[in-house]
Amino acid sequence: MTLSPRLQEGDLARIARDVNTHLATYKAMLMVCTGTACVSARGFTIRDSLKRKIEERGLASDYLVVGTGCNGFCAVGPIVVVQPEGVFYQKVAEPDLDEIIDAHLLGGQPVERLLHTDLSSGRVTTRMDEMGFFSKQVLIALRNKGLIDPENIDHYIARGGYQALAKILGGNDPESVIREVLDSGIRGRGGGGFPTGVKWRSCREAALARGEIPFVVCNADEGDPGAYMDRSIIETDPHSVIEGMAIGAFAIGARQGYVYIRKEYPLAMDRLRVAIGQARDKGLLGEGILGTGFSFDVTIHRGAGAFVCGESTALMASMSGRVGEPRAKYVHNVEYGFRDRPTVLNNVETWATVPVIIEKGAPWFASIGTGDVKGNPWGGSTGTKAFSLVGNIANTGLVEVPMGITLREIIFDIGGGIPSGRTFKAVQTGGPSGGCIPASKLDLTIDFDSLKDAGSMMGSGGLIVMDDRTCMVDVARYFIDFLVDESCGKCTPCREGLFALSRVLRRICDGKGMEGDIEFLEEICRTVQATSLCQLGATAPNPVMSTLRYFREEYEEHIREHRCRAGVCKALIEYSVVKENCTGCLACIKPCPSGAISGKKKKVHVIDQDKCIRCGICMEVCTYDAIVVG
């Protein structure tokens, strides 16, 4: 077997043509989602069985089975999409596969019972483009999701991949690449929202001024609970990140790039490793890329999973073999970053977006989104943003939407609203250091600045939806506890202040809150926010501050009335039996872990409050609404 030849510039179009011609010979392609969520629901088995069955039945020349990266609609996996029609099958199990082959592929009739039913409308949909979850999305970073095999570079090239790199190498004008990125108005997708073009320009200037060769770094240390945009992008389309980094490297004059990825992302790491290997084989990484004088390579650096290592200076400290702790950023990474050389660090989503900006041009990108970035790179939020939609929401999954869309559109139109008949209470954006935004702000447009004004932030794009059974004090406590664990402990306000916040919040949740606690919380928050060393600390008070801003009365109820309206804080609630509803079915007695429920068949049951540990299992198992919490 010979190694694949190193590509020259014109070869890309030929490969694209060849692959597309080949794919067109199939009657259909079966795209089996093998993102992490679907893999955990046996996605690999589905892919392999389907492949085997197709082969066994001699259909391999007509039907191609492709394992793709994350489809996005994680709530309903494992997912199989039949392309090019776009028929979407959900929750597919192995026994369903024969039916798909017989009824759909051979019989021409979609298998109705595997189709998706829209929760809000009750309508059964056949094709992806009919589904609310997909129809409002605009895909840039996730342009290839569900459409390619992430472990096959030819698929990426067939979808126009590496053409943007070829274009800029042909133009050989790094300044114009930076100008294009600057004019596009793209701001860092990692959360800070710093204009990418400004960062690149400063880095290039610093590198030229000092005669140093700069570095590019991809921040794939996604650590927010409930956020998985970056993981999915790498799992779905690793070459888009590599191509973006190569473009950035060319623009600033770098020859080496690093991807800092947490080791909790084994699938993403594997796919990235495969992609880097393929790109090297094809001469798209390494010396003399595409036959030009440009050389660039990418190395993977595994992070051990500390949340703070997503902070750029801590990330670089970790990459240097030091303790992953931030340093003051008065001197920026673009001047003195990794190994004290000028360094551009961008997040996965930003890198994945770059090739599209180069391909379609800055004006096209800037036309999507809000605000005006002409003249002021901070003037608006252009392009799209990927969000992971989790929590109390019907359509859990990964979405990409244009900047400027409202929270309501995302949560209700795309997300399908709140399940189980509950009502929307708040959405936490921006990860643990983000804030909780209440129902009154559902029509808030999503962009970097409006979220900040609302007391939250864009963050990396996690959206955690909460229904009315969520206690906002408890939510604040949860996130602060997360941050107490993840604070590096270097600076005093973050280390001592967050611990104090946690103690006070716990006290309030335990019903031991005192007058003055709210003011004390606010006092700590202000100092932690103003004096912390890094952005982890500076934004850490957000969960407390935003819940105090929008849900202050819940804090007051906890402290003054010893009441948790959501029925979450154990010290403040009691489970009791509604006599009128209880049928005496005995169903709640056995599951009760503390033996707190007594009662005879067909007699009203009784909960012993001294024994009850307030776990809520009784309420879950009761089918007669006979147990209430309050």
Added chain:
Amino acid sequence: MANKIQITVNGKAIEVVPDTFLLAAIREAGFDVPTLCHHKDLSPDGNCRLCISEITERGRTKLVTSCNFPVRGPMEVKTDTPEIHKHRKLLAEMYLGRWPAVPLVQHLAKQCGVTSSRFESELTDENPKACVLCGHCTRACDEFMMERVLEFAGRGIKRHLTMPFGEVDHHCVSCTSCAYVCPTGAIQAEDDANRPLDSRKIREWGMKVNAEMARLDKKQNRMREVGTENLLEIMDAYDLLPVHNYRFGTHPRAKELYSALFKRDHWTQDIADSCWHGCSMACSKGVDGFELRTGPYRGQRVVVDGPEYETAAGAANMGCFDREFTVEFNFYCDTYGIDTISAMTGIAFVMEAYEAKVITEQDTGGLALPFGATDAALTLLHQMADGKGFGVDVGQGVRWLRKKWAAEGKDEKYLADIGMEAKGLEFSEYVTKESLAQQGGYGFACKGPQHDEAWLIFMDMVNNQIPTFEDKAEALYYFPLFRTWFGLMGLCKIVWNDVVPADNFKEKEAHKIPGHVRGYWNFFEGVTGIPLDEEKMLEQSARVYNLQRVLCHLLGFGTREHDRIPYRAMGPVTREEYESRAERYDNQLAKIMGVDPAGKSTQDKMKLLREHREKQYDLLADAVYKRRGWTQDGVPRIERLEELGIALPRIVEIVKDAQ
């Protein structure tokens, strides 16, 4: 010097150098902010956040920590707004809640007007010597000693000080820097293993050295980064680097031996390296995995120490501007046990004799030996070690070779002028033509022309600190005694002058680096309990030094004739040398000797210059002998020996006929 920046601190205008840390600027303006994690000798860390100030720069106002914020443009600074006060107070309250019994914290609380704390918790530590996580120790370990034996472990509120894996780390050299900088006493040094009289005095001096190495070395000589090799580019720039057997002091190709290239291509590990574990200067360097091209170990990959300045300069002296060659030559000298300086200076002499056709391939056993003949130079080295061929002759040294060739009827006078040895020892690698002080430093040295008895070239030629004849003569009294004292004490002399205190320029006798000399005295006193001053120190070493000179006399090397140096060390021997620096020499003829060089032949001018320079050297010898209490023939006077209390009968016996 970059333009200064105008800033105002609490309304008061001051000027600062760009990149001054804000804290220094605030203090310069006469204000102060509380600090806890700041330490004057350590890099700022900004972890306590107490030193926050409000700055307004280009219309934007923000809070920054003063200790690590570099001032880079005009700004307004406020150090005590109500907002700052509020934050500072709460931070102090946090400290007080966690460590209420630590005096430093109590002082801080008082300073910020905090009397009680709402931050008391189950983690409150009543120990008055608790660690307050300031990080002085971890930074001292890293910056003073380049170790990271101490580090913080545990995230967030679990942060605590530890050694790797919670075990005593064998990399710890017990330097006690961490205990020295600890502000609470959480780290205590248990030392005194050698039972010095006053360990505090010793430690204070040691820590001062550590701090200077950490803060000043990177701005001064970069000993940690490139070691003594940093001198190569300085010597090249000042026309003092020996090239082609000391004919010239610079060469276009000398750049190939600069430290930056050794650093880029050869030195491995990219760390400061020390010849003994625990030195905070750590100027050693090394090349790992070097593949040898020649000799018995050809093809093997080896570890090579250095090269030091002298070795790289020796390569230039042979015209071999080749780093690979230098490293290989260095390796074989180390392996054979041959001194690099003697070997290189010796080969340079042979090369010049070969180029001048004083010797031919008949003399060299068929080896072609022009300057730059790297392979031939290595062959000679291998022959020396093997006891074969021409290498055997070269291995006898310059003096032996010179005499042998003279006996064979070769140009004796020329060979005497260019044979760079005195008292039978080859010169080390500095061009001394323009430095009368270093000529004396080489010529009058008891052991021969080796630089560590009186390394005056830098203070004479680079820093211009001993401009007059009297200064030079006095330096030749003081420095050989001072440097002999180091040897007696077994102390490293590199620490004395390669990095100097930031305020050394303010000293009256800056070239002596008095701050460091006082440090050595403190060290001596700390060990022995005997206080020292310059007089006592010089007396200690003068006894030994004069005894050495007496022994030189006994061995037949102790009189004025043996203190002579070849003329190549004083001035241009060849036309080519003179003409390459004609402007300089012509100027000197006119200005110093009052001779109009116009119309004179080079030969005539060389003769005049030689007469002048040889006379200067003789005058210097007169003055130095007198100052040292020696006869005009360079023999210690019996009175001087009596004064020093070493006029023992057997010693007097040696010198009495030479009085």
